Amino acid sequence: MLRYLLRRLAIAVPMLIVASFAMFMLVSLSGDPLSRFRSMDPPPPESSIRSMELELGLDRPLPERYVRWLLGVLHGDFGKSVVNVDIGQVLPGRLLISLRLIVIAIVVAAIVSIAVGVIGAVRQYGLIDNSLSVLVFVGMSLPLFWFAVMLKQWAISINRSSGRTILYTIGDGSQTGAHGLALLGFLALPTIALAVNIFASWSRYVRASMIEVLNTDYMRLARAKGLSRTQAVLRHGLRNALMPFVTVVALEFSSLVGGAVVTESVFQWRGMGDLLLNGIRNLDVHVVMAWLLVFATATILLNLLADLVYGLLDPRIRHARTF
Structure with a gap:
């Protein structure tokens, strides 16, 4: 390895x-x-x-x-900015804000998509599967920008009816030093918007992979040995079904980053998305290059991580022997 x-x-x-x-x-x-x-x-x-x-x-x-x-x-110097922005100084803070949103959205979307995909596969063509399929296709059809704006309007009405701010619709909380429940109020809406945008397609991959796994001989053998359907799915089926899902997550990271730019723009977060948009407006080559370099590196590393996860999901994989 x-x-x-x-x-x-x-x-x-x-x-x-x-x-x-x-x-x-x-x-x-x-x-x-x-x-x-x-x-x-x-x-x-x-x-x-x-x-x-x-x-x-x-x-x-x-x-x-x-x-x-x-x-x-x-040497840590990202070049001079047209608008006299110290790129090296602002980059870590902006990156932390964006990664916080992206990582939380990936975790939430992965958990929900795995649950929905597995339940849909186990209950294939039943009432639960059909209901979840409708929900998934609605999620896939929602434009991210429109859905984020609708979430803002919904949150504003909730805040007005409750008489206090529960869900924040502007800002990432870094300027106010928010933590605990206050930070959760800043994170909730952008995370939901970004997670819904990606979980729908991910759940279809999990469902298709799990349906294929359920029809394999080793799953029938597990049932024949006395394991319940739930035990067979969790112990033997889920690990093999997740391998294509890991590939999908790694390959779609770049589109997820693009969705984060849109989400940050709607909720006015001062993260990497705001840095990129300002760089494009000003034709600021070094600012745009810093953004591209950071996420190109992250994409390569994430694909490497996905390859390493294969070895954990399937012990039969031995990279050292292959290479």
């Missing part, structure tokens, strides 16, 4: 470098970061614009700019 882990990490490093180069080229060619200054009326002196170009390194060829940026990142 250790050899496999080291090998995957060795492959991930050049993969990340190639991905960062492609992203840097695309982001740098997307527009002129100083265009908003050039379009001012009256425009600033040409000497000022020239000075900003030199400060941001825009006068250098793209390959050289990438190399300088990459060397800076290796």
Whole structure:
């Protein structure tokens, strides 16, 4: 397992470098970061614009700019921002806010999707399965932005009827130092919005995988040995059914990050989503690259983690022998 882990990490490093180069080229060619200054009326002196170009390194060829940026990142310097934001200083706090939302949403969605998928498979084509299927398809059809806005309106009506703020519709709680139940009030709505958006599709994968497992010979053998259906499902079926689900979670992490950007925008969280949107508005190459680099790294690491989880779910897998 250790050899496999080291090998995957060795492959991930050049993969990340190639991905960062492609992203840097695309982001740098997307527009002129100083265009908003050039379009001012009256425009600033040409000497000022020239000075900003030199400060941001825009006068250098793209390959050289990438190399300088990459060397800076290796030393913890993410480059200069157009709006004078210290990227390295704000990045950890913004990342913590976004990861808190994403991780909690993944945990909630995974638990609910596994429960719904297993129950639907065990009660296949019954009343419970059909009812859950309707609920799942409704969840899949809900646009995330619209659903988040509806949750805000619902929370506002609850707060008004109760005469106090139970569910917070704006902010992430970091500015107020919220903790305990207050922090839960900030987290509840964004987590529900993001979790509902992903649990619906995940539960269908679990259901399909569990139906396939229930029809295998080893499940029939487990029942023949005297295990109840619940015992057979939990002891033998669930572990094998979860292997495709682990793959789905890892592969859909990037879309989950995109959903987090939308969710943070609706609830006005000052996380990585807000950082990305401001960077795009300002054509701030280094801010956008910092965001892309962080989540590209997270995606690669999550896929590596998924491969390692396979070994825990299925003892027959031995990475060291394969590689």
